[in-house]
Amino acid sequence: MEHILTLKQVKKYYGGGMHNITKAVDGISMYVDKGEFVAIMGASGSGKTTLLNCISTIDTVTSGYIYVNNQDITKIKEKDLADFRRENLGFIFQDFNLLDTLTIEENISLSLIINKRNPGDINKLVQDIAGKLGISDILPKFPYEVSGGQKQRCACARALINEPGLLLADEPTGALDSKSSRLLLETMSEINKKMQASILMVTHDPFSASFCERILFLKDGKIFNEIFKMEKSRKDFFNEILDILTLLGGEVGNVR
Numbered sequence: 001m002e003h004i005l006t007l008k009q010v011k012k013y014y015g016g017g018m019h020n021i022t023k024a025v026d027g028i029s030m031y032v033d034k035g036e037f038v039a040i041m042g043a044s045g046s047g048k049t050t051l052l053n054c055i056s057t058i059d060t061v062t063s064g065y066i067y068v069n070n071q072d073i074t075k076i077k078e079k080d081l082a083d084f085r086r087e088n089l090g091f092i093f094q095d096f097n098l099l100d101t102l103t104i105e106e107n108i109s110l111s112l113i114i115n116k117r118n119p120g121d122i123n124k125l126v127q128d129i130a131g132k133l134g135i136s137d138i139l140p141k142f143p144y145e146v147s148g149g150q151k152q153r154c155a156c157a158r159a160l161i162n163e164p165g166l167l168l169a170d171e172p173t174g175a176l177d178s179k180s181s182r183l184l185l186e187t188m189s190e191i192n193k194k195m196q197a198s199i200l201m202v203t204h205d206p207f208s209a210s211f212c213e214r215i216l217f218l219k220d221g222k223i224f225n226e227i228f229k230m231e232k233s234r235k236d237f238f239n240e241i242l243d244i245l246t247l248l249g250g251e252v253g254n255v256r
Contacts, residue, residue: 167197171203210229213228
């Protein structure tokens with residue numbers, strides 16, 4: 001299987017001096033295969049958000065290498081980073097990051113407009129992705145007129161519209177109720193299976209993680225454990241996740 005993402009001995013340290021250094025990420029090597037749905041879990045301060053920020057080029061590594069589509073993103077010049085993100089990465093955030101002054105349709109199509117896609121193509125692409133995510137009927141509405149779950153599916157559509165190589169999700173269910181969370185996770189799982197989308201999700205919630213195929217657990221900036229769903233039921237996988245989180249200590253997300 002071809003890797004869409006590869007990390008080699010990635011370190012991210014903060015501070016200066018011998019006694020004031022925080023090792024947020026401490027020598028992590030990992031991969032995500034094309035078409036794989038992977039979660040990163042860990043207690044607060046484990047390094048999971050810092051790691052995602054480095055992968056998304058929001059933050060820079062102290063040392064090590066990160067490859068997306070075989071391109072070393074640690075070597076990309078600052079002026080080229082925005083283009084790289086737009087062409088290769090999709091983002092789903094906890095707080096949706098939708099523009100309230102634009103309709104759902106306009107929010108989804110914004111990146112296509114910025115990329116100067118043909119107007120006829122834009123409409124077709126938006127209708128297609130909205131249909132797949134079950135939000136065609138709310139395209140004319142504004143974000144404040146729809147539910148949290150619908151907003152997050154809009155955010156999914158916006159993230160997928162450019163067909164990114166890698167979809168990054170940062171606590172995507174954090175602002176949703178349990179019903180909306182389940183709908184979103186089922187949608188993400190369907191996107192992964194039907195569209196072969198490669199997804200890396202950071203979460204503290206075992207329910208969310210149970211939808212993934214593989215989970216990496218971080219502790220003190222290092223990989224503590226790794227488990228695979230394989231042929232397990234989601235319930236059995238969920239219980240296995242809880243067992244690992246108990247070993248890790250720290251907080252456990254909502255148990256649904």
